[in-house]
């Protein structure tokens with residue numbers, strides 16, 4: 231077991247308070263890149279190491295299986311392997327599967343694999359016409375009702391003020407939901423949200439279930455708490471009962487799933503629900519350069535929930551009383567400032583004051599069209615790669631999937647390899663499955679060798695070599711996959727054994743946690759949450775895309791602002807912003823008017839930040 235004091239090394243003062251306050255209600259309000267994952271993993275490990283927790287009585291909850299796998303893996307390295315780290319859904323399903331036979335009898339009903347398909351069948355029963363796209367929107371509406379913990383009647387009352395799927399009225403949607411629930415019951419099936427609803431129902435109605443569940447888990451930690459839905463919050467309260475050992479961590483500025491039912495008010499209201507809560511603010515950003523931090527702060531200046539440490543040192547910012555993320559003194563300065571100062575400054579001019587990095591150092595590219603924008607970005611990436619950057623450290627982020635098309639073209643023309651996040655499942659590739667199996671088999675008999683040797687011997691037998699084959703196509707793809715596994719060896723801590731390495735691989739396989747391959751990442755802003763890269767390009771920063779055309783009203787525009795904030799704060803050393811002046815008609819959505827060219831306006835957020843524009847390949851503009 232790890233020494234308790236060793237677990238506190240490498241934490242800053244606030245992180246240490248979070249880590250050592252192992253009992254009672256704790257709320258960690260953490261800005262982007264401030265080390266919240268570090269804080270909660272060290273807190274759990276410290277609680278285990280000091281004997282405050284029995285590991286099997288701790289439950290760490292996340293919202294994605296990737297995040298749960300990441301927590302498990304970090305906890306294992308910190309000596310807290312027995313702790314449960316799960317998504318809300320997986321924790322609820324495991325309890326439901328255990329208690330269903332006792333309480334109801336038989337097995338848990340089968341989970342439906344496609345809500346839209348079952349809704350289609352339900353629509354037929356009430357003679358409602360809906361095409362595939364409409365059914366997907368209607369499925370989202372069903373999900374919203376359920377995660378908001380509303381009955382169909384309560385939904386009917388709220389729906390009158392909601393923007394509903396196009397072409398459907400409240401009555402039709404209510405009838406469809408009734409038909410859907412009926413059909414589901416007849417078929418003895420449940421959907422994703424029913425798992426939480428049924429689990430909650432059992433704890434509420436069966437005292438013995440409530441007793442057993444609460445006996446098992448005593449200490450709760452919730453990561454990304456700003457994303458909690460009313461249904462998840464309800465279940466969490468049932469799990470807790472009258473206990474108070476709950477630690478939540480989150481960043482209200484990164485709430486980007488309100489449309490799907492996430493509610494940051496549970497995070498922001500934690501201290502008023504628990505008036506003796508320990509509230510810790512993590513505001514020192516360890517990830518990004520001062521210029522990137524300044525860009526993020528300007529965007530969030532004065533916003534509610536902008537989690538910050540101290541007033542930025544300008545009179546203007548001080549006056550606004552906004553608190554801002556700070557970059558640590560030792561943060562790298564980042565790339566040389568762009569755009570360049572206009573030439574021709576007289577040499578006799580008084581010495582310039584020292585340069586204070588700011589958002590004005592972040593380049594903003596302007597191009598005529600989407601493809602010109604994509605090509606400008608591809609060219610910039612080529613320069614970065616030529617200067618020694620690794621492709622896997624570069625990401626291009628955008629608002630809607632359709633924007634990837636121009637990028638794919640431009641990157642292919644430029645010969646830059648890329649992967650689209652979420653587009654392929656690495657561990658489903660046959661060569662990867664085979665490699666994991668063989669590594670596992672070898673790890674049973676081989677021990678004591680350096681990890682690199684054990685893994686590379688197995689992978690060589692499958693076709694890996696130190697240098698990449700000079701070819702494109704299947705052979706090269708196979709090499710890339712095996713090399714991605716080798717790159718996990720490079721990232722592994724020195725003390726990791728072969729057996730532990732294969733444990734990790736299998737864990738990642740179960741969670742689809744892909745290792746980085748040597749390629750630039752293309753991802754939507756939503757799917758970039760929680761990740762970081764050395765260099766990040768944010769594309770399409772025009773009205774209609776950021777904010778998206780269908781966002782209306784303060785709340786929705788603010789969610790777009792937070793999405794932009796998430797994008798900015800993914801960058802460690804270099805951030806490049808860009809937009810195209812012409813494209814599809816911004817007011818009518820990105821993909822609705824393909825082929826039609828319309829003037830675009832640059833994003834209002836760029837103006838708020840005070841960005842200057844550099845024409846792609848041209849000169850700065852005010």
Ligand SMILES: Nc1ncnc2c1ncn2[C@@H]1O[C@H](COP(=O)(O)OP(=O)(O)OP(=O)(O)O)[C@@H](O)[C@H]1O
Nearest residue numbers: 240241242262263264265266267268516517760761
């Ligand atoms: N005390 C510290 N000293 C040095 N580096 C740290 C410290 N705490 C965190 N970091 C580093 O800062 C970066 C951000 O940490 P982490 O990923 O835990 O942040 P986060 O708060 O979860 O970020 P986000 O919410 O933006 O995804 C990581 O590279 C991490 O190693």
